[in-house]
Amino acid sequence: MTLNNTRDDWWKQAVVYQIYPRSFKDVNGDGIGDIAGITEKMDYLTSLGIDAIWLSPFYPSELADGGYDVIDYRNVDPRLGTMDDFDKMVEAAHKAGIKVIVDIVPNHTSDKHRFFKEALKAGRGSAARDRYVFREGRGKNGELPPNDWQSLFGGPAWERVNDGQWYFHIFAKEQPDVNWKNPDIHEEFKKTFRFWSDHGTDGFRIDVAHGLAKDFDSKSLEELGREYTVQDQTNHDGLNPMWDRPEVHDIYKEWRQVFNEYNPPRFAVAEAWVRPDHQHLYASPDELGQVFNFEFAKANWDVDEMRTAVTEGLQSAKESGGSTSTWVMSNHDIPRNASRYGLPQVKAHTQHQIATDWILRNGTTYIENRELGTRRARAAAMLEFGLPGSVYIYQGEELGLFEVPNIPWDRLEDPTPFRTLRNFTEKGRDGCRVPLPWTASDEPRPASWDKDFGEGASFGFSPATRQDGSASADPHLPQPLWFKDFAADKEATDPDSMLNFYSKLLKNRAQLLTATGDHDSIDMLDMGHDVIAYSRPAADADGHSFVNITNFGAAPVALPANATQLMASADLDADGKLLQDASVWLLATK
Template identity: 55%
Template sequence: MNDSVQTPLNIDPDWWRQAVVYQIYPRSFSDQDGNGIGDLVGITLKVPYLKELGVDAAWLSPFYPSALADGGYDVDDYRDVDPKIGTLEDFDVMAKTLHDAGIKLIVDIVPNHSSDRHEWFIEALNSPKGSAARDRYIFRDGTGTNGENPPTDWVSVFGGRAWEPVGDGQWYLHIFAPEQPDLNWENSEVHEDFKKTLRFWSDRGVDGFRVDVAHGMAKDLTEPLPSEAQLQEIPKEGNHPIWDRDEVHNIFEEWREVLNEYAPPRTAVAEAWVETHRRPAYARSTGLGQAFNFDLLSSRFNAQEFRDIVALNLELAKKSGSSSTWVLSNHDVVRHATRYGLPIDAEKTNEQVGREWLLAGGPEDQLDRELGARRARAATLFELALPGSAYLYQGEELGLHEVADISDDQRQDPTFFRSPGINIGRDGCRVPLPWEALGDAFGFSDAKPHLPQPHWFAQYAADIQDADPTSTLNLYRAALRLRTELQTDEELEWLETGNDKVLAFRRPNGWVNITNFATFDVKIPEELTEGEFLLASVPFDGEKLPGSTSVWFKQD
């Protein structure tokens, strides 16, 4: 094992199993150098806020050198810090400050593709066909007389063609933006370089990694390549040319050997949008160890859907030997306070409804902000009472809604530019946080923020909520404090409520959660509310459970 720059925070190898992880989108968290972009010093100065919030770990979205063609997920150098947001020395100070506060550190790693400014890709463009430099990526000859047409008609995730010409008859594959050429994971150099990257950050005190597009790394592009229509018909269950191939787990077994060189072993969680029954493979102890479960994120605020999702994912966790993960919001989706305030469409996912609302311009007459906020608070208490780890996204503890009113000339997300009129992009959940009610940038920066903040952010500012005992921020603080005190075995028992709109479950130590998914008050059995009342998402008098409300009790 390499000599570590930082001493591990503790030696508990299972700290992650029921941890609360707070996702930081660095460029929108806190700016201290006045360039309108959040930075590592800003994160360091906000560690007391994170400690008071009560999270177990902070997860940083990409902070690497990048042209920001995709919010930092186009990485120029995997072993450095973007000079616009800090230095390696700033990173070390931040890591130490987090550890001193008892907070673990997780960082994003982006192995499916690099930036087109990465030194490898620049070398590839300056090298001939068939060269070792080009073999690190996925180059193919074009079709047509002189290779003037792409190898296939494949469409990228962000819209537009998935192949880009380089001027000599060859094209390179980019499943995402053109600035994100896909790496060739059949190349041994790629394997070795990423193991070097894992060790580099582990040696600097990183406790774990979130693996971006974990299901897309291994590919089989054996000729003849299918058409886009044929590609869409191939099941994504082990043998798809691009997604969720069985071979990807060979890569993660290599990574696990590296992660286990450390004491405690470094953790990893897969971002893998795969068929539900395929998810446990990513969470095996011989692989990454944990995988994101995005099912609640897509679900409507509905009792039966929530129960089915929880039951299924606890079974999947047992199958993998890992713990489940619970997510309501992140940097890629419409914030859940907004999703829950939009009209329910039984034919569409919650997230689809949110995207359509944004595309329509975010009309206020379609959004019930109060109902969305109330449901979001209830869903949060439900989530935090579940066994497994909870991943929170910055700003959800403030009850932030999605920002819809961003003009086209201020948007940054490539999905917006490559899918005009179809996908509005993800900028609305990435707007810089409001720390203070007063000031041009609500305390985020002394300069103009890189994305515009709406005027209504003032009422959600952290300093206003800090002084309000009924605020969403203080609800999160209370819930996380109690969660730490109540934490128990990774089991739950469903309880009978006598109403299909109400869910209740008990953890092994008597911790009871009751959630009313209806919009009206409901009388619940007295035996469910016996014991010590702990917390409610809105005021609760102990008689009828208000609509869109969740409560916690402790029973003997």
Template identity: 55%
Template structure:
């Protein structure tokens, strides 16, 4: 079934534009934490529908909807029971159709998460595999192996799962299955044709319902070629990432995406996709973004960087080169559901004896409150966001960042949900031990009430993760009418971005990019200047379009304060 919109288009980028995604602003919704319409403590589709007007006023081009499928929530919904249904706690297929219609009616496209590396252990096929003998067709859809030791009592290899603990789990008849993540997330065997057809059917199912694109979870790990005997964990880690690694970024994963691309191109306009592919080599990451593959690939480089001019310039230059290599546009992201919010990261002091942040491990972990300067973090976050939104390419925003939300650190152990927390050291005294719950706390819509407007005031259940008392000051209601609020900044910047958007190029201004200052020009005669330092710098000539913090006026001069970005028409 091919869907073509013929009615007048409300979209900023025309509805039939095949490359609408190239410079789109995409807003990620973590559905269980966005808005709860029925008071059960879990966000739902009706809650999202009720706030489509808010998303339209914000000025986003698309929504990326994190998993909403039936799930036991062993990993926040990324353990999928059924790829072609809606979790009854979140809604129904009819309500999903209503959401698509409401978003499209407001000129907002919809991207949904697809999770093809693993299913839930409750998936019908995994349950069939458990009830089938060794060597059966049912077991071949997953990765089962005999164990080592005299009676197979040892795992096939000493591998560690991404959330901690062993990556192999034994089933009652003695075999072991691979789970790269939680024990409830068995890995698919992508050598099996049933698996290929399952996902082709799933992509068509959602595309036929009007979905405009797909965010592909763990896109670089689907294809696996496991030798016998298996390498040890140390041997696996030492193998080159050149397309021949047994489990990561294999060349043959692109055969899967070529197959998917043929499905995407059945539609008018073609469906788009973006890869979550943690690949260090830019040339290899660009493979996922080619038009014959998924079309785009996340770059998480800014997300991993300190608030530092030299790092930002190096990252932007490298990723624009990478986009040119693939023929795609670059993607920019500062926060998402897997990492500590950037308003907290930028206010987090380095560990003792270190001059730099601790890389991706601490970003996945939450943040210790005694090392955070909230005011500095928010100031830098606003500056970094305005810098990000000035770049050519697409920008991905995470729900709540437009409010300036910081990481919630004050979550009791008995209220946590993230498997990273439960699989880490019991004292949780390292960054790795806290988990991702702090960025997934339900949004505050009102200044008060039992869940700050996340659910109805008369709801019997509170939010599924506890909200701190300070949330009211960062609520939509508190910021709605304040043009200087973070929400006001995002709305202003997104509206300006629409007016200013031009060719996907920039030119560094080396006369201004000195010390802690970074400046670049965009087509149309406008400029973005960011002062990454602490001391004010002179404002260049030009008309100020917007600034992340108020500019300073001293002795007839206008100055850009530290940790501030300004857009200028010159």
């Protein structure tokens, strides 16, 4: 257990490990990860040195969007386990000193949710329909959607029901947006927060936090359709009817009252893809408390972009009035960072544009330099983990996993590729959601349908057999055969592996950096344009300073004479200088 978790404000400097449950560990052999699998791997999580786990949705769902289409917010999907399994997992986590964060999806429900079923049955003008965004269509008989908005997954953002009305969905048609002007919605989610808090949950990750409040009434929908699009999430003029509206903060102030019913108060972090100068609004102590800073996740491996990510993240925390920064390189929606950093870094394009095109063409359009990508991923971790605030790690990041770009089209699960206007123009997010490799010896045989993938065994993701003695099902997404080289048990015995690098990094972080992560305690150091360097007070009795130096340039960088090396992402040169695409942690005397 880290000392950080003994504090009520543990989240201010926490290392949070994101678990995508369906791809973490399968205990019952059905090819889908489950809650019991998380409990089984608690020793692994403890040895890694994390402070908290964040579980992506594990609720009953039709899986139209990887579990983000929630049927019942206060239960466990039977394919993933039971409430008893959840309670045992929380007990095991807390015994290990690990906090538990669960994902809440308040922008939309599943179309199988009881509220939506009631809305369909009740008809026009009913109280049940007012829980969602229903509108009449255009055209002579209402046969046209209310406006021309397209959903984020492609295709119209409106779906017609049997009686002729249309409902709004930012994402898939199976995910109708709820109406946050309706009091029933407010009460439903307050019950949900209390339910999971009463079951031991320590905090919540809020999905699409910038999208809840909507204004479809101040202008006609047809007029709004001409002026705005669903894709315009920045709300640059403050008038966007869907995104980052000021009314959303009234909702979070109401939630804060619920969070404060518990001792210690429950924590929340917002997934809000908003302008950097708006992030702090969500992180206010009167609202959610913390917000994701996605600037690292969006940045190329470029000194200017990375420096901007650091400065904007620190500034956002300073403006929040009591929060700390968050640092995110990877998650379940983003191509894996080791691949992103190994692809061409083109300033005119974002990493995502390059990676999306590369994935679409099965990893053939650009050369993925895995050695370079790994080198940069190690340096990026050191740059990121030394900063004040919380760090969010996505499962498999600690193994150095690469994106799986060549999953066959008929094996994909993500809705994005198959939606109108997106058909076969994006492959979606499955490449970072492939089930984890745990055991190198449990190697699949080459698949009968594709030589690059395995079938049969699953690198320890599933047991060899089910309880009835039958063979386990293949993983729900296919694993490439090269996963063998990244299996957790193989990396555990390799002192130079990414897994051991992360473990050492997190151990040093816990011992040396202050628990509050105060943004005012950092000093940016000027060591030249191609270098990002900063210092912070070290948490030791001798008054040392902690120093991080990351070199993006071709010229080797001399290290301060008054400093002792703690660890480096790569070997120094013969003169003891830091080479390109490398980072070092130091302890400096004053």
